[in-house]
Amino acid sequence: MAEGVGKPQHGLWTLVRRATLGATMLLAACATGPRVVPERERPPVVERPVAPPVIAPGLPQDVERHRVALLVPLTGTNAGVGRSLQNATQLAILDAKADSIRITTYDTAGAGGAAAAAQQAIAEGNRLILGPLLAEDARAVAPIARQARVPVLSFSNDVSAAGNGTFLLGYMPSQSIDRVVHFAKGNGITQFVGLIPSGLYGERASTAFLRSVEDAGGKVLALETFDARPGSLTSAVAKVTRSPFQAVLIAGSANSAVTAVPAIRRAPAGKTARVLGTELWNTDSAIGSKTVLNGAWFASVPNRYYRQYATKYRARFGSAPYRLSTLGYDAVLLTVRIARDWRPGTEFPERRLTDSDGFAGLDGAFRFNRDGIAERALEVQEIKGGTTVTVSPAPTGFGGQ
Numbered sequence: 555m556a557e558g559v560g561k562p563q564h565g566l567w568t569l570v571r572r573a574t575l576g577a578t579m580l581l582a583a584c585a586t587g588p589r590v591v592p593e594r595e596r597p598p599v600v601e602r603p604v605a606p607p608v609i610a611p612g613l614p615q616d617v618e619r620h621r622v623a624l625l626v627p628l629t630g631t632n633a634g635v636g637r638s639l640q641n642a643t644q645l646a647i648l649d650a651k652a653d654s655i656r657i658t659t660y661d662t663a664g665a666g667g668a669a670a671a672a673q674q675a676i677a678e679g680n681r682l683i684l685g686p687l688l689a690e691d692a693r694a695v696a697p698i699a700r701q702a703r704v705p706v707l708s709f710s711n712d713v714s715a716a717g718n719g720t721f722l723l724g725y726m727p728s729q730s731i732d733r734v735v736h737f738a739k740g741n742g743i744t745q746f747v748g749l750i751p752s753g754l755y756g757e758r759a760s761t762a763f764l765r766s767v768e769d770a771g772g773k774v775l776a777l778e779t780f781d782a783r784p785g786s787l788t789s790a791v792a793k794v795t796r797s798p799f800q801a802v803l804i805a806g807s808a809n810s811a812v813t814a815v816p817a818i819r820r821a822p823a824g825k826t827a828r829v830l831g832t833e834l835w836n837t838d839s840a841i842g843s844k845t846v847l848n849g850a851w852f853a854s855v856p857n858r859y860y861r862q863y864a865t866k867y868r869a870r871f872g873s874a875p876y877r878l879s880t881l882g883y884d885a886v887l888l889t890v891r892i893a894r895d896w897r898p899g900t901e902f903p904e905r906r907l908t909d910s911d912g913f914a915g916l917d918g919a920f921r922f923n924r925d926g927i928a929e930r931a932l933e934v935q936e937i938k939g940g941t942t943v944t945v946s947p948a949p950t951g952f953g954g955q
Contacts, residue, residue: 619656620898622889623675624882625685625695626709630663635687638875639709639882643684645867646886654893655886662686669694676702682902683707684885689715696720705904707888709881713758716926721907723881723920723928725855727755728762730833731803733853733932735763737946738801739770743828747776747799749790749814751806759805759832775799780806787813795821801828808838808847815846833932837877842941853932855880855917856948863916884915912952919951 624643626636640659647655658680660671668691675683676698683699686692689712699706700719708715711724735746746767750756756779767774775797778790791814794802802818804811811831818824831852835841860880867875891913892906912921912929919931934946 617899619654620682620889620893620896621678621680622655622657622682622684623672623678623680624657624659625662625668625671625675625683625691626659626687626882627663628659628661632663632687635876635878636661636663638879639685639687641867641871642875642879642882643886645863645870646883646890650887650890652886652890652893654898655889657684657886662688662691667691667694669698671695672698676704680704681900682889684882684889685709692720692722703901705902705907707885707907709878709885712754713925713927718926719904721922721926721928723885725833725878725930726927727759727805727832727834728766729930730853730932731759731762731805732766732769734830734832734851734934735766735772735803736770737851737853737934738828738830739772741828743800744772745798745800746772746774746803747794747797747801748774748778748803748805749787749794749810750777750779750803751810752779752781756805763803763805780810788817790814791817791821795824798823799827801830803830803832805832806834808835808841808844811835811850812844812846815850836935839874839877842937844937845940847937848939850937851934851945852937853934855930856933856944857935857942858918859916880916884913884917884920887915888913910952914951918948921952 624640626639627633628636628640643657647657658675658678660675662668662671662685664671668686672683672695681704683695683704683706685708686695687709689710692706692708692710692715695706696715696718706720708720708722709724710722711726713722713726716722748760748763750760750763760777763777764774776794776799778794780787780790787810795818802824804814808831811829815829818827818829829847829850831850833852833854835852836854836857841847863880863883864875867879892903895906896903907922908924910921912919917930920928923929931949931951933944933948935942936945
């Protein structure tokens with residue numbers, strides 16, 4: 555467990571203690587003549603020992619501030635991501651000057667896992683949980699938090715973990731796929747093929763791809779899956795490029811796309827085909843320098859403010875942030891906004907999370923639907939000339955729709 559309260563600036567909190575010692579001497583002379591009566595010797599001053607303050611177990615009571623728990627891995631394989639999320643929340647508290655909010659961090663990778671972290675957080679009086687990071691941890695925390703009427707803002711993107719008091723801030727592949735497919739259709743592309751990684755992410759990506767293309771009025775002519783085995787991706791490319799196509803969605807990482815594109819370009823239809831990617835590409839800070847992907851489109855959260863954030867983060871913490879650490883920053887901004895109508899010590903007003911106007915943050919506009927999933931305003935970026943350029947800006951809000 556770690557406290558997330560920012561260190562106050564020099565001179566902001568100064569305690570001055572003053573003690574004034576005084577003595578008044580009364581001399582009485584009741585003599586007849588010059589006789590002087592000496593004053594009786596005073597007994598020595600004995601200072602009574604002051605008992606040390608009694609500190610109760612657990613966190614000290616803090617009735618003037620909102621108590622918020624951050625549940626992230628601070629140990630284990632995902633500790634780096636967890637620390638970056640923790641740093642982001644601290645930076646947000648300082649930037650927003652949110653003195654009324656106190657964030658305490660709990661390790662979801664410690665003894666007892668996420669469930670034990672949630673139980674401790676609730677027992678210590680926290681009324682809102684930010685995190686956990688992983689879907690399985692979110693599912694473990696959900697019933698504990700719900701029983702205590704404590705909402706959960708998880709950083710997961712697994713839709714199966716949403717609902718019943720758990721809200722997901724993670725970037726959804728279905729939304730990025732839908733955005734880039736409709737952008738492609740608006741640019742005259744109607745024939746699509748797809749390269750999809752195996753596993754749960756791939757299953758959801760393929761479903762989203764088929765639905766988005768159908769909704770846009772196009773056709774998916776071929777769909778192939780690949781895995782980490784040597785030759786799997788190359789084989790999938792060979793199969794999918796047998797069909798005529800105008801665009802190919804590569805729903806894996808940017809590195810998968812770098813491997814696949816040269817083989818795609820050797821196919822007759824692949825020479826002029828548009829390459830499409832997902833939100834995963836935006837997690838690669840060097841995506842713009844991958845020249846083999848020049849001309850590719852992918853949809854993701856806006857990067858307009860991220861670069862400023864990354865510079866400030868690096869200056870304060872001495873390292874680059876993880877891309878998804880902005881989820882922690884934006885979770886704090888959301889909390890600060892709702893805290894205006896939230897009295898310390900009372901239940902968090904969960905109904906405010908589904909405000910139709912949504913919220914704004916480093917990652918642009920977003921709002922929670924009734925299913926607890928964050929709907930995001932995404933932009934389309936093109937890889938071009940060693941960088942990425944925005945070819946379709948993200949909406950600035952939802953206009954109460």
